[in-house]
Amino acid sequence: MNSPLDPTGPGPHAGLEAPHVLAGIPMRLWRIVSLAPHRLLMLDHDGTLAPFHAVRERAVPPPRTLELVRGIATTASTDVAIVSGRPIGELQALLGGLPISLVGEHGWEWREAGGQLVRHALPEGAEVRLARAEEVARGAGFTPYLERKRTCIAVHTRGLAEPLAREVEESVAFAWGRDVVAPPLRLTRFDGGIELRVAGRDKGTAVTQLLEGEAIATLAVYLGDDRTDEDAFEALRDRGFGVRVGAPDRATLATGWLSGPEEVVAFLEAWLRIAGGERLATG
Numbered sequence: 539m540n541s542p543l544d545p546t547g548p549g550p551h552a553g554l555e556a557p558h559v560l561a562g563i564p565m566r567l568w569r570i571v572s573l574a575p576h577r578l579l580m581l582d583h584d585g586t587l588a589p590f591h592a593v594r595e596r597a598v599p600p601p602r603t604l605e606l607v608r609g610i611a612t613t614a615s616t617d618v619a620i621v622s623g624r625p626i627g628e629l630q631a632l633l634g635g636l637p638i639s640l641v642g643e644h645g646w647e648w649r650e651a652g653g654q655l656v657r658h659a660l661p662e663g664a665e666v667r668l669a670r671a672e673e674v675a676r677g678a679g680f681t682p683y684l685e686r687k688r689t690c691i692a693v694h695t696r697g698l699a700e701p702l703a704r705e706v707e708e709s710v711a712f713a714w715g716r717d718v719v720a721p722p723l724r725l726t727r728f729d730g731g732i733e734l735r736v737a738g739r740d741k742g743t744a745v746t747q748l749l750e751g752e753a754i755a756t757l758a759v760y761l762g763d764d765r766t767d768e769d770a771f772e773a774l775r776d777r778g779f780g781v782r783v784g785a786p787d788r789a790t791l792a793t794g795w796l797s798g799p800e801e802v803v804a805f806l807e808a809w810l811r812i813a814g815g816e817r818l819a820t821g
């Protein structure tokens with residue numbers, strides 16, 4: 539008898555059809571989704587659920603995406619979590635009330651579905667060093683590109699022509715120098731800039747912590763588009779599936795890919811169809 543997890547065998551769920559249109563998603567993922575007793579679906583926000591917008595406050599997911607996330611989260615068989623670099627307050631403003639867990643600031647803020655906001659304290663020295671980084675960057679004339687958050691300072695270069703974007707990023711990093719770019723901070727690149735972040739928590743540790751709250755046989759799937767999502771893909775190796783959102787032209791630890799937020803909609807539709815199961819009584 540063929541194993542249901544064997545992508546070449548017919549298996550008991552060979553009738554799954556529509557997901558074939560998603561070229562980057564291996565058929566075995568849908569088989570495992572259909573067989574798993576319980577699932578945890580983790581989703582990045584910007585560039586995954588929400589298309590990028592030059593004004594960050596306007597980067598909202600399309601109504602259909604929100605409807606699908608709500609639909610999946612109100613089934614009994616899938617828990618949904620959003621894992622983002624944004625603070626939870628911003629996520630709530632963009633997403634409205636959804637019955638899902640929110641992980642903000644790359645894991646420094648948590649709010650379980652219906653629970654209280656938990657904000658982890660930063661390690662000693664982090665705030666002083668971030669303040670110093672901000673002072674140096676503003677002093678060097680980079681204020682238009684800066685975004686200061688509790689756990690990081692970001693230099694946004696999205697929308698700038700390529701040579702200028704690189705120049706701004708390199709100049710800020712140079713201005714910071716080794717006395718600012720040092721533990722407990724780490725300098726990381728993202729699509730559209732660089733950021734100096736407090737080390738110790740990232741999307742990988744967030745995924746690991748979310749899984750600790752789940753039953754052992756839970757299938758974990760994570761969708762994300764950026765370099766910071768690679769930590770999550772790595773945490774899921776051998777424990778689930780990472781799906782990278784974006785053209786399949788970059789080295790990644792993810793197992794599958796979706797071309798952009800439009801294909802994420804098709805992915806969520808397929809998920810709801812295959813894993814829909816029972817509705818929660820409260821849903």
Ligand SMILES: [Mg+2]
Nearest residue numbers: 582584585764
């Ligand atoms: Mg993203």
